[in-house]
Amino acid sequence: MLDNRLIEADATKLDELREILKAQENSDKLCGIGMKEIHIEHGGAKKVCQAVKSLTDGKKVLMVTGPTEIVDVDGKNVKEAVKAYLDAEYDVEWLVISEPNSIVHATPENAAKIQAHFEGKDIVVGIGGGTICDLCKYSTYYYDHENPLPLVIVQTALSVNAFSDDSSVMLINGVKRTVHSRYPLILIIDLDIVAAAPAEMNVSGYGDLIATWTAPVDWYLGNVLGMGQHFHTAPSDMIRTQCDRLLEKSEKLAAGDAKTLGELANVLTLSGLSMGLANESSPASGSEHVMSHLIDMASGVRKTGICYHGTQVAVSGIMSEIIWDWLLNDFDPKKVDLDKCYPSFEEMEPRVKAAFDWLDDTHNAANECWADYQKKLQRWHDHKAEFKAFLENFDEFKKAVAPWVKKPEYIADCMHKANAPTRYSKLNFPVDEKTVRWAITNCHLMRNRFSVIDLLHFTGFWTDEFVQKLIERAEAMDAGL
Numbered sequence: 001m002l003d004n005r006l007i008e009a010d011a012t013k014l015d016e017l018r019e020i021l022k023a024q025e026n027s028d029k030l031c032g033i034g035m036k037e038i039h040i041e042h043g044g045a046k047k048v049c050q051a052v053k054s055l056t057d058g059k060k061v062l063m064v065t066g067p068t069e070i071v072d073v074d075g076k077n078v079k080e081a082v083k084a085y086l087d088a089e090y091d092v093e094w095l096v097i098s099e100p101n102s103i104v105h106a107t108p109e110n111a112a113k114i115q116a117h118f119e120g121k122d123i124v125v126g127i128g129g130g131t132i133c134d135l136c137k138y139s140t141y142y143y144d145h146e147n148p149l150p151l152v153i154v155q156t157a158l159s160v161n162a163f164s165d166d167s168s169v170m171l172i173n174g175v176k177r178t179v180h181s182r183y184p185l186i187l188i189i190d191l192d193i194v195a196a197a198p199a200e201m202n203v204s205g206y207g208d209l210i211a212t213w214t215a216p217v218d219w220y221l222g223n224v225l226g227m228g229q230h231f232h233t234a235p236s237d238m239i240r241t242q243c244d245r246l247l248e249k250s251e252k253l254a255a256g257d258a259k260t261l262g263e264l265a266n267v268l269t270l271s272g273l274s275m276g277l278a279n280e281s282s283p284a285s286g287s288e289h290v291m292s293h294l295i296d297m298a299s300g301v302r303k304t305g306i307c308y309h310g311t312q313v314a315v316s317g318i319m320s321e322i323i324w325d326w327l328l329n330d331f332d333p334k335k336v337d338l339d340k341c342y343p344s345f346e347e348m349e350p351r352v353k354a355a356f357d358w359l360d361d362t363h364n365a366a367n368e369c370w371a372d373y374q375k376k377l378q379r380w381h382d383h384k385a386e387f388k389a390f391l392e393n394f395d396e397f398k399k400a401v402a403p404w405v406k407k408p409e410y411i412a413d414c415m416h417k418a419n420a421p422t423r424y425s426k427l428n429f430p431v432d433e434k435t436v437r438w439a440i441t442n443c444h445l446m447r448n449r450f451s452v453i454d455l456l457h458f459t460g461f462w463t464d465e466f467v468q469k470l471i472e473r474a475e476a477m478d479a480g481l
Helices: 014-022 044-055 078-087 108-115 130-143 199-213 215-224 234-248 250-254 258-278 287-297 309-330 345-359 364-382 384-392 394-404 408-417 433-445 452-458 464-475
Strands: 037-041 060-065 091-096 123-128 151-155 167-172 175-180 186-190
Touching: 037 044, 037 258, 044 078, 044 123, 044 151, 044 186, 060 078, 060 130, 078 091, 078 123, 108 130, 108 167, 123 130, 130 151, 130 167, 175 287, 175 364, 186 258, 199 215, 199 234, 199 250, 199 258, 199 287, 199 309, 199 408, 215 234, 215 287, 215 394, 215 452, 234 250, 234 258, 234 408, 250 258, 250 408, 287 309, 287 433, 287 452, 309 394, 309 408, 309 452, 309 464, 345 364, 345 433, 364 384, 364 452, 384 394, 408 464, 433 452, 433 464
Parallel strands: 037 186, 060 091, 060 123, 123 151, 151 186
Antiparallel strands: 167 175
């Protein structure tokens, strides 16, 4: 039975949340929350000096931002305002991370630019979106694992759930990788700032939460098949009910309703915490995210910008919902030939590398993907008994996961009501059909984490014809391409 305290969790009450989590069954499998405070309130940015003071007695602050101007509901420049607050009590260096065309990527190279300014600093304050947050978490953690500089993040949009977890999504050798980093010690979400963010950025956060209906089932599937070992219901239980309510308020989100934005801020923050609790991003990142990651990886070759993460994930989420709906309603385990479900390394290596070789002339992306994928392939071969048992007990599996999945038509309808894009061609950087088909078809080859698409690949269902049927079903919802 679900713990009502858990499903109504408040991200700002961390001590209370820790006690609730401790009371859950098998709570020893959950990791701790390495944050001191979370503030979600109007005027929260004014607490930045209080936050710094609670973490250090030092006076040297490194303030890290991107190049984009950000204003609050009163039209005030947010970065300049926060710097003014800090200047009143501290010696502040303001570092702006930028790249050509003002598009900043979370890369080890940009992290190194931040680390070059750590000497003599007592604390880091990051101001911005998910990329700046990931860079600050990564740079402070990998500069000194044992004693990283204290980190305060001032979140400027409800664009992703990455602000409250202990990992960073980095572009490494041209490949999107989720790597362990650290939590910010204090997260400040000023509702007067996020309310002024472009509407499509807050809709992006809503979109990131669409993974709530696919990622946990991918996670559970992998554990049932012996492809993972850390599954726990609590991280997903903590957000599912509140996410469900947000779907019901899609029209209010589109209207910029202040109460709904506050609820979105809470659920997004809890979603980030869920990944930290699991010590992996699986509660909030499944097959829908790898589709999105591949599109990002192709942006350099396509010479285009990176789409808003959450909206791209949400469009991919519709595709993943269609896949899960097919599995639960049309998959026949009796038609699976076990002897044909285990491709060799010699067969898969050229296939994986061919899928990614076109991304760069150095073959770095292809080699990186194969290095990770072969670990998954080995585990698949090592756990044949679990797969056989899965097929024999498929009805029990369906019964367990059915409450966690939504109909794709319902998700698409909610997204329409939220004014969220449901087509790749309608994203802020439109994605062409060829790239979309490539991303959907090959997403399972990118990393070692197991998803429903791996299952369909190994059982022989994942073909170009199958992908075409997904696209056709999405088209009927005014979604997909």
